[in-house]
Amino acid sequence: MTSRRNFLKTTGAAGVGLGAASLSGAAHAATTSGARYSGPHKMPTGVKLLAIRHADGSDGLGVVTDKGVVDVKAAAARMGVAVPLTLDELLQEGNADGLMRVVADARASGSNLVDESKLTHGRLFAKPNKIVCVGLNYRQHAKEVGMAPPRVPPLFNKYNNSLTGHNAVIKLPTKDISTKFDYETELLIVIGKKARNVSEADALQYVAGYCTANDFSARDLQLELPNGQWMIGKTLDDFAPIGPYFVSADLVGNPNNLNIETRVNGELRQSSNTNDFIFNTQQMVSYISKFWTLDPGDIIFTGTPQGVIAGYPKEKQVWLKAGDELVSSIEKLGELKFKLA
Numbered sequence: 001m002t003s004r005r006n007f008l009k010t011t012g013a014a015g016v017g018l019g020a021a022s023l024s025g026a027a028h029a030a031t032t033s034g035a036r037y038s039g040p041h042k043m044p045t046g047v048k049l050l051a052i053r054h055a056d057g058s059d060g061l062g063v064v065t066d067k068g069v070v071d072v073k074a075a076a077a078r079m080g081v082a083v084p085l086t087l088d089e090l091l092q093e094g095n096a097d098g099l100m101r102v103v104a105d106a107r108a109s110g111s112n113l114v115d116e117s118k119l120t121h122g123r124l125f126a127k128p129n130k131i132v133c134v135g136l137n138y139r140q141h142a143k144e145v146g147m148a149p150p151r152v153p154p155l156f157n158k159y160n161n162s163l164t165g166h167n168a169v170i171k172l173p174t175k176d177i178s179t180k181f182d183y184e185t186e187l188l189i190v191i192g193k194k195a196r197n198v199s200e201a202d203a204l205q206y207v208a209g210y211c212t213a214n215d216f217s218a219r220d221l222q223l224e225l226p227n228g229q230w231m232i233g234k235t236l237d238d239f240a241p242i243g244p245y246f247v248s249a250d251l252v253g254n255p256n257n258l259n260i261e262t263r264v265n266g267e268l269r270q271s272s273n274t275n276d277f278i279f280n281t282q283q284m285v286s287y288i289s290k291f292w293t294l295d296p297g298d299i300i301f302t303g304t305p306q307g308v309i310a311g312y313p314k315e316k317q318v319w320l321k322a323g324d325e326l327v328s329s330i331e332k333l334g335e336l337k338f339k340l341a
Contacts, residue, residue: 036093037082037084037089037093037094037095037098039094039095039097040094040097041093041094041193041296042094042095042096042097043091043094043096043192043193043208043248043249043296044090044091044096044099044192044208044209044248045096045248045249045250046248046250046251047063047064047099047103047246047247047248047251048063048064048245048246048247048248048251049061049062049063049064049087049090049124049245049246049247050062050064050069050116050121050124050166050243050244050245050246051086051087051121051122051123051124051165051243052069052071052073052114052119052120052121052122053119053120053121053122053165054073054122058122059086059122059123059126059165060072060073060085060086060122061073061084061085061086061087061089061090061099062114062116062119063099063103064116064245065103065106065107065113067107067110067113068113068114068115068116069113069114069115069116069119070102070103070106070107070112070113070114071112071113071114072084072085072099072102072103073085074112075102075103075105075106075111075112076102078111078112079101079102079105081098081101081102082095082098083095083098083099083101083102084098084099086126087124087125087246087297088125088126088127088128088297091190091191091192091208091296091297092129092295092296092297094296120167121165121166121167121243121244122165123163123164123165123242124165124211124242124243124245124246125163125242125297125299126160126163127160128160128163128297128298128299129295129297129298130157130292130294130295130298130299131157131158131159131160131162131163131240131298131299131301132155132157132288132294132298132299132300132301133155133156133157133158133215133234133300133301134153134154134155134279134284134300134301134302134303135150135153135154135155135156135303136149136150136154136278136303137153137277137278137279137284137302137303137304138272138276138277138278138303138304138305138306139276139278140272140276140305140306141303141304141305141306141307141308141311142278143306144306144307144308144311145310145311149278150278152279152287153278153279153283153284153287153288155288156230156231156234157231157235158215158234158235158239158240158301159235161235161237162234162235162236162237162238162239162240163238163240163242164238164240164241164242164338165241165242165243165244166241166242166243166244166336166337166338167244167337167338168238168241168338168339169338169339169340169341170216170238170239170241170338170339170340170341171237171238171341172321172322172340172341173218173236177218177221178218178220178221178233178236179220179319180218180219180220180224180309180317180319181216181217181218181219181319181320181321181340182216182217182218182219182308182309182310182319182320183214183216183217183262183264183269183270183304183308183309183320183326183328184214184215184216184217184303184304184308185212185213185214185260185261185262185270185304185305185328185329185330185336186213186214186215186260186301186302186303186304186328187210187211187212187213187255187258187260187274187281187302187330187333188210188211188212188213188242188299188300188301188302189207189210189255189281189284189285189299189300189302190207190208190209190210190211190246190297190298190299190300191206191207191208191285191294191295191296191297191298191299191300192206192207192208192209192249192296193205193206193208193296194206194293194294194295194296195285195289195293195294196289196292196293196294197289197290198285198286198289199286200282200283200286201282203281203282203283203285203286203289204249204255204281204282204285206285206289206294207249207255207281207285208248208249208296209246209247209248209249209251209252210246210247210249210252210255210330210333211242211243211245211246211247211299211333212242212243212244212245212328212329212330212333212334212335212336213240213241213242213299213301213328213336214240214241214242214262214326214328214336214338215234215239215240215301215304216238216239216240216241217233217234217239217310218232218233218234218236218239219233219309219310219319220233221233221236222234223310240301241328241336241338242299242336243334243336244334244335244336244337245333245334247332247333247334251332252332252333253332255274255280255281256274256275256277256280256281257273257274257275258273258274258330258331258332258333259271259272259273259330259331260272260273260274260305260329260330260331261327261328261329261330262307262326262327262328262329263326263327263329264320264324264325264326265324265325266325269307269308270304270305270306270307270308271305271307272305272306272307273305274302276305277302277303278303281302284300284302285300288300320340321340322340322341323339323340323341324339324340325337325338325339325340326338326339326340
């Protein structure tokens with residue numbers, strides 16, 4: 001754990017609301033002109049969203065309702081209205097009114113509704129401006145790896161190449177690159193408004209919602225290369241599965257009291273609650289915003305609880321391998337499932 005210790009010391013030792021609104025003429029023109037939405041920026045509320053993998057391989061936005069999942073792309077094409085077609089667009093452009101107009105119409109007409117069990121999930125996020133990660137953020141996890149709780153949140157990053165979705169298959173690198181693979185189920189914070197130097201008291205006002213995520217890790221790359229290569233160990237292709245849902249903040253309530261679990265091939269490996277955070281959601285958002293602007297659509301991995309393989313005694317460390325099936329679950333946010341190959 002020497003490299004891990006050095007790194008951490010140096011870094012800081014669901015129903016749908018239907019408040020539909022009319023779209024402006026400029027927004028309607030965007031549907032056919034390709035121009036970006038330029039109306040008022042609003043965060044989504046009262047929604048549970050997923051990503052639909054379409055037949056052409058593209059990922060589109062789906063809204064979970066009691067009548068089925070609204071295929072937003074299909075509904076918008078039928079109605080001829082401006083609407084965000086992906087979660088990235090929804091968060092970055094802020095066209096929540098356009099989304100809810102489509103949802104209201106689909107519910108009323110019964111059109112463009114899909115059975116969730118029959119759709120293929122895609123990536124919720126493809127191009128956030130920033131992916132920020134907080135390390136060593138659960139008290140019991142710090143204890144299991146023999147480290148003192150950090151004084152400030154230790155920060156690192158992932159890149160967009162690591163983003164994947166629910167039911168993904170992560171193709172592991174060849175054995176000459178890495179062999180020590182580990183899970184880290186984490187609450188994902190999704191930013192909904194531009195945040196710069198915000199106070200802890202105001203921080204939750206900038207959060208659009210939350211997801212279940214896994215900061216999948218190659219421990220030999222992260223901890224055993226000279227000086228510890230956290231970036232390499234954390235951001236290989238598809239090493240950031242997220243899903244199956246984005247749930248708006250108003251439906252989640254207190255993010256600092258959610259049960260969190262990991263299962264590997266059906267065996268419970270992690271079981272905790274976000275009330276074991278060292279730095280809670282407000283503190284993380286406030287702290288990060290002191291150093292750079294957080295933009296709508298930015299995402300924050302918040303650390304993992306005890307139970308990771310890296311925290312086992314060395315003689316009991318059995319690393320993940322091709323064929324393993326993992327389930328990451330967080331209360332109110334659903335079960336993220338993925339396989340290794």
